Amino acid sequence: MARPCAVVGIGQTKYRRQLEVTLDGLVREAALQALEDADMTFADIDAVVIGKAPDALEAVMMPELSLADALGAVGKPIHRVHTAGSVGASTAITGVTMIESGRYDRVLVVCYEKQSEGNATWALSGGRSGGQGAGGTFAPWIRSYISRSGAPEYIGWMVAVKDRQNALKNPYAHLRIEDISIDKVKESPMLWEPLHFLESCPSSDGAAAIVLGSEEVARRCPQQPAWVIAHAKRTEFSSFPGRDTVKPRAGVDCSAALYAKAGITNPLEQIDCAELYVPFSWYEPMWLEGHDITPEGEGWKLTESGETELRGRFPVNPSGGVLSSNPIGASGLIRCLEAANQVRGTAGEYQVDGARVALGHAYGGAAQYFAMWLVSSELQPTF
């Protein structure tokens, strides 16, 4: 039987370019902050899990080996997850599994990327010239969504503005564009039609960490626990005849499994806010539909109505999201921990009032890997 598991500590570095630290220093900063938040030291931790995206981003292969000492893991189990862009959330889920299994009581999860050491576009292009990057892959699918749904062209711009405005309230966020506006977004250079520069995520450095604890541990920690009430992952092939790249079935199946586990029947009403992995603006409406939060063709209408704003009915990315900070290996974990921040009431200026149940989400690869979790301020919330 799965034992209850809660987030009992959260730590992050700022996501701007990190030029004063080594990789060790980067991960330690987030880890030590999460430990302090949980009123623990490295000595209290039973096991460590690292998550990060391709090793070619920093040219450090299997970094759990060279970071073991820095993370107080000597003498302990250390594990490393890699599921492309979704890795941060997959790693969080692996950590949860370790607690739910009953094998470990306190697990430290650390995800990071230090993209300034290399070049993300180079790595994503397999080191070859002419790489299209992630944006070049998703742009045609976004164009399909727009044509299928009849969404007006300004929806993407609205998301870009909203997330960067939220980011101004988040001291860790990378992009801080005080004068962000619809005009500024639509006048920024086109990168991959229809995506403008300001509709795309930055290339960031940063580390994020959480401490997960069993119920007994959580009851003794200083912070309000963020109980992990459900988690799910689904994967499909990147390519096969007839694949729906706009609303991948793996995404639909993943959220269906997640909601079923939590007892959620109406996500839009029963979930208070969502941290969705939106690296390119249009993925907000696409994931609202892709995870059955709105009916098909209606995602953009929720965005347009303003209900996904911080003070709206269904805030999406109150932290500023991936559009504001994207250290690839960490971004999925950041979505998960920001959901936890919301239900613990520790989201500061971007706190959604009364958030009781929050969604953390990540996707990766050719929109084929999905990892999601739901956290709540209650161990067994009813709906």
Added chain:
Amino acid sequence: MTLEFPYTRTTGPVVGPFLTALRDGKILGGRCGDRVLCPPLEYEPETGAALEPDFVEVGPGGVVRSWTWVAEPTPKHPFDSPFAFALIQLDGADTPFVHAVDAGSIDAMSTGMRVAAQFREEREGAITDVYFVPEASATAQEVTPGDEPVRITTHLVALTISEPLYPHRVRFAEGLLKGRIIGQRSPVSGKVYVPSSGYDNLSRAEMTEADDVEVADRGSVSSFTVITPIQYYGQKETEPYIRASILLDGADSPIIGVDVRNIPVDEFRVGLRLQAIWKPPGDRDVSELGNRFGGAWEGVLERWEPTGEPDADPRPLQEFAF
């Protein structure tokens, strides 16, 4: 192919001074409790507890605690001819670290021998600025210190990958040289894949030469984007261009990563019918074709030309976008 990039690593408050000292002809250790660790660490190694930087100069001489003789150095090693990697404990340090000893011959190496640091003429603030020799053969050096602390250290990482073309890729390449596009038809589903991966992933069925099938060299654009090139190491593109997926007639999977530079963007659309215009047989070149990354079309085709036919229906083409 070579996967190559010049990584730049920021060095922080401990590695930075250590590498700065190397550049300046000195070696530093760091105090940790009652020990001196070399190289210095940002943290206590057994516990991960934070350590305040507290440097002490160590060496330049020290003792070999263990070693190995590298008979066939790789291109990444500090020396071209045989040398030793050794665990070296410098005078004043309590812990050894691994570095290279240019001893001339295996007979000059032994556990317990003394070695001394030598600094290279060209130094950049990297671990490779120093190397070791048997102490008796060390020469006195005048090392001019640099001006700025070393905040960034660079490492050109280059890996050579080389593998033969897989059999189905060989046949694909041979087809291209003959002006034919060869895909494979799944024995289970009948779907045609081009270029084939050699298997049908939906049914986990391997495909063989018996499954080879030719598809037309004309088809419909199933998706595209206009790429504005981002400059990165090794990037050769500078001007925007179209990257498209084309569903060739007879295929059930599109060819992807097709770069189109001869058709204006406002004339390009999903459903557009295109015909491949081949290079003359003598000019066709498949040398860029590897086992991954699609078809290397630019080696065998001049360009893609609109056929002038009415557009194909764009809606079903969405399912063949990728």
Added chain:
Amino acid sequence: MSTTPRDVAIVATSQTPSYRLFNDSEPKLIMRCVNDILERTGLDRSELQFTIAGSCDYLSGMPFAFVSNIDGVGAWPPVYESHVEMDAAWALNEAWLRLQLGDIDVALVIGSGKSSPGRPREVFPLQTDPYVMAPLGLDPVSLAGIQARALLDAGIATERDFAEVVSRSRRDAQSNPNAQVAKDVPVDELLDQPYFSAPLRKHDLPPISDGAAAVVLAVGDRAREISERPAWIRGIDHRIESHHPGLRDLTTSTSTAQAAAGAGVSAGPVDVAELMVNYSPEEIVLRRALGLDDATRVNPSGGPLAGHPVMATGLVRILEAANRISAGEAQRAVAHASSGPCLQQNLVCVLEGEG
């Protein structure tokens, strides 16, 4: 641990031969293992409720190489799966943990790797400290050489001991149809060979290999439905040591001893031990760390010296040990996997036959 663990067993295994060069894609290697397992067990793909793979992108030089590997496993309709950039022995560990949650009963673990396209001695330095080790091109062969010398200097082993490990392993490999290097070479002939990374000779090193392996885990009665003689996992644990070789005693393997204690190795006799002996001196270190005596048969498969499909090698040790149990040749076995320079990280698994 605060709850009684669910009993998990290995109920089916498959591996490809270890090839010097497999002239086709890694997904194909995986596909062969998966199809083989499904055929032999009669299971449907959908009955493998959780899949987890271990592989390493850097071996093939391609970021995201692991993504195409799911072609070999099957991911349509969508599946619940994950991936570790580690030897698949660690993927198996995660599968074991996942099965404890109670909601699923069957998991598939895959390990795969092709070392042939790259130059492992140039790739693996990237596994070391990026500031003070990797720029030296510090490769695992050199590090193993340093560890070997430490063993000689401490009087714990001789070069003859190393050669005996090689001779015995490659001779035993002759009865392993999947082995890549299998031959009967006497110890004295081995000792006549020149050094490569003194005191190591070329034969003290693993071959360069391409290959894949797969294992199905199942819980309790479900395991008994699938296999007539499941190999039960009685204990599994893994630990890591300091990354810096200068901070460790290279003549011992503390983390192996810790993992062995956690897995309960000494709770009974060990009939067979499959150890990830990539370099012959490691067998001496590992036997001591695991407390194995001469009654234990070590690496009847030949071990990694006979075939080293990197990222599957550790899983293959568990697979080979499980096969011995399922065949009735052993009642209790230990399997070991390692990662990192000079046995930095170690996983130990204890397997038993039923009653």
